Amino acid sequence: NNRFTERNRCPADIEKNLEYITLIWLDENIDDSNESVQMQRLLYKMNNYVLLYTDPHLCIDYIKTIVDENIILIICASLHELVLPIIHSLNTVRAVFLTCNDHLKLTSVCSEYPKVAAICTDQQQLIKSIHGTIQSMSNQTMSFTLFDSNKQNSTRDSASILWYRLLIDILKTLPHTDQSKNEMLDKCAEFYRFNEAELQKIDMFRTSYTASKAIEWYTSECFLYKLLNKALRTEDIDLLYVFRFYIIDLYSQLELEHHKQFRINNNWDKLIVAISWASNFKR
Template sequence: MDSNMISEENLEEFTVIWLDSKSYSIDTKARLRCIINFLKVFNNVDDCFNYISSVKSEKVFLITSGLLNETIVSLVHDLPQLRFIYIFCQQKGKYELCSKRYIKIHGIFDDQEALYLMLTQDVKICSNTTSISFFNKNEKSLRHLNGTFYWYQLLRKTLLHMPQTHNAKQDLIDIGRKHYADNDKELMIINDFNEKYKKNEAIRWYTRDSCLYRLLNKAFRTENIDLIFKFRFFIIDLHKQLQNLYKNYIELLRSYDLD
C-alpha cells in the first residue's frame, strides 16, 4: 500500500481512493488532490477494502482499474461511506454490464480528463448537500443532545472571550500548510489568506470555495475541538460580522416600519 499522504488524518469531508495494480504518475496525484485533497493509493483489493471499511466520518470516492473493479465493487458497494465508483480502463465496452449492475458506479472512463471532470462535478454536488451539524448523529437521547448543545454554547462564549493574537492566526496557517503540503492549489489560497485577510472579510473568505470552508465544516460536524480551537480567531471574526449584518438588517426593517 502507498498512502502518499503527509498527514494521515483527513480534516476534510471527502477521501479519494485510487486502486490499480500498476503505478500511477505524479501528475495524476496532483490532479486528484486539486479535486479532493486526501488521496489514498492502493495496489491490492484487500488493503483497499480494509481501509474503506475503516472510514467513519468521510465520504469515499473510489477510482479503480477495470482489472480490479469486479472484485472490489462487490465488496464495498453497499458500504454507506462509499459515495461513487469510477472505473478507469482501456476498454470501456468490456465493463458496461458491471456499471448497470451497481448504481454507485458513476462512469467508465478511458480518458483521464473526462474522469477528472466527472469527479469534480460530483464533489461539488456532495459539498452542497453537506451541512454543519453541531450534534453527533449517533447521539439519540435528549439528555445527550441537551448536554452537547450547552457544551457548544459554553465553547462559543469561551472563544468569543479569548484575546485576538497573532499566534491565533499563525496556528491556523501552520496546520493548513501541513495538511495541504504538496497541494499547490490550496497552498496558494492559504498564503493569500495569510497575506490579505481582514477581520471584516470573514464571511467572504468562509463562502469562498476553499479549504477554510471545508475544514471548519468538518471540525464542527465531527466535534473536533482541537481543529475548532485552531479556527478561534476566524470564528470570532465571523460571529462579529454576522452580528453586525443582523443589527443592520433589524435597523433597516425598523426604518421601513417608521415610514
Template sequence: MADKLFSIEKDKVNLEDLTIIWLDKHSQDLNTKTRLRCIINFLKIFTDLHLCFEYIQSIPNEWIFIIASGELSFEFIPLIQNLPQVLHMYIFCQYPERYSSLKSSGIFNNQELLYSQLSKDVNYFYATHSTSTSFLPEKSLRDLTKDTGAFFWFRLFITALISMPSSDKAKQDLLHFARVYYTDNDLELQRINNFDTTYKPSEALKWYSSDSFVYRLLNKAIRTENIDLLFACRFFITDLHHQLESLHKPYVERICSYDLDELLVYHGQQMTSDDFNKLKANIGELISINSFLSTSLDRQVALIYAGDKRIHPTMESVLFKIKININENSETHQHPFASISEFSRFDDEQEVLFSLSSMFRIESIDEQL
C-alpha cells in the same frame, strides 16, 4: 497546542471531510497524484483490492470517493456498493463499454473528463453535507447523562472561542498548521499564501462561502468535534460570528419594516438513515446545529441541496422548513443570522446564514416516499 496539531499530520489523519482512493494494479505517476490532490487533498493509492477494502471498512465515519481500474471493478464494486461512506465510485479504463453493466458514478477513458466530473461531485458534496447536529431532549436539562454533558460542554467551548479576541497571532497559528498539513499540495499552498496576504475580518463570510482550505478544515473540525482543530480555527470562527452579528440587526429591522413577524427559510441536505432516525425520535425536542447553518429563502434552492435519493440510495434527502419568530427571538445576539447573498458565490440563492450552535425545536416530520 501547535505541537499536538502538527503530530496529527504525521499520523496521516484526514483533517478534511473527503478521502479519494485510487485502486489500480499499476502505481500512478506524480502528475496524477498532484491533479487528484488539487480536488481532494487526502489521497490513498492501493494496488491490492483486499487491502483497499480493509482500509475502507476501517474508516466508517469518513466520506470516500473511489476511482478503480476496469480490471478490478467487477470484483471490487459488489464489495463496496452498499457501504454508506462510499459516495462515488468511478471506473477508469480503456474500453468503457466492457463495464457498462456495473453500478458506478461514471466510466471514463479520459482523465480530464474524470477530473471534471470528480470536481463537480466534490462541490455538490460540500453543498449538501455541511451541517452537523445534536439533540437535547427536555429531560436532559434535569438529568445530565454523559451525552448531554458533552452537549453542553461543546456549546460552552464554542461560546468561549467566540468570546476570544481575533488576533494576527491566532491567524498565523492556523496558517502555520495549514502549511504543514498541505505541505505536498502546491495549489493549496498558493491559496494559503493568498489568504495570508489578502484576508480581512470583514471578508470572513466571503472566504467561508468559497471553496477554501479554512472552510473545509472548519467543517471537519465541527463535524468531528476536533477540539485542537477548532482551537486552531478560533480567529476565523470569531470573525465569522462577529460579521454575522454586525449584519443581524439591520437584517431583522428590514424584515420588520415589511410588517412581518416571522421569517421562513429552508435548508436541504443529505444525511444517513441513522441521523434521520434520530430526527424522527426527537420530534418536539430541541436540536442544536453545531455548524454554521446555511439556509435559503427559496424552497426550490433548498430542494436542490437536499439531493436525489435515487442517485444516493444509502442517504436520505431531507428538506428543513425553519420558522423564526422575529419578535420572540430573544437569543439573536448569541446566535445571529443574516442574509449573506452579497458575500456568496451564488448571489441568486437568497442565502441566510445562522451562526454556530443555533437551536430549534422539531415540530413535525413528513415523509414522502
C-alpha cells in the same frame, strides 16, 4: 515525502483528512511512470486529499476505517470483482469509477452496484466525471445546519445548540493573539503543503486579514470554508480549538449582521446556524 511515490499506506500511517472528500485510486499498475504521475497530478488538482493503492487488501482495510469522510473510489477493471462486494454497502463510499479498455464488458456492473457512477475508457472521460461528482458533493455540503430549523425541539438538536453555545463561551475567553492566528495558519499550511493555490490564499490571509473581513473570507472558496465546515460538522474539538482565532471573529461579525438584518435582540444563536446563513452568500 513525495506524494507521487507514496502508495499502499496503512491506516495508522495516513494523516487525517481535514476536508470532507477522500479520493482513492486503486490500480495494480500505478507506478512512477510519467503516465501515472500525470494522472496523479490531475487528481490532486480536483481534490486536495488523494490516496494511491496497488494492493486491494490494504485499500479495503483503509476504507473500512473511514467514518467522517465521503470517499470517491477509482478502481481498475481487474479488481472490481474483489473490491465492490466488500465496500459498496459502506455509507462513506459515495461514488465508484471503473477504468477499463472495453466498457461493454462491465455494463452489468452498474445495475448490480448503483454507486458505480461511470465506466471510463479514457483519462479525459474519467477526470470529467470525477470533477462533476466532486462539484455535486461540494454543493450538497454548502448550506449546513446540524438540525432542521423547523424541528429544533428534539433532544439531539437541543444538545447541539447547547454544545455550540458552550463552545463559543469557552473560545471567547481565550486570548485572541497573533500566536493563535499563526497556529491556525500553520496547521492549514501543513495540510495544504502540496497545494500552491491554497498556500497562496493562506499567505494572503496571514498578511491582509482583518476581523471585519471574516465573513468575506468564509464565503470565498478557500481553505477556511472547507476546513472549518468539516470541524463543525464532526464536532472536532481539537481542530475547532486550532481555529479559535477565526471562529470568534466570524461569530462576532455574523452576530452583527443578524442584528442588522433580522433585528435579533439578546438572541444567542449558535455559531453553526449563523454559518448556514452566511453560506447563502455563496449561491
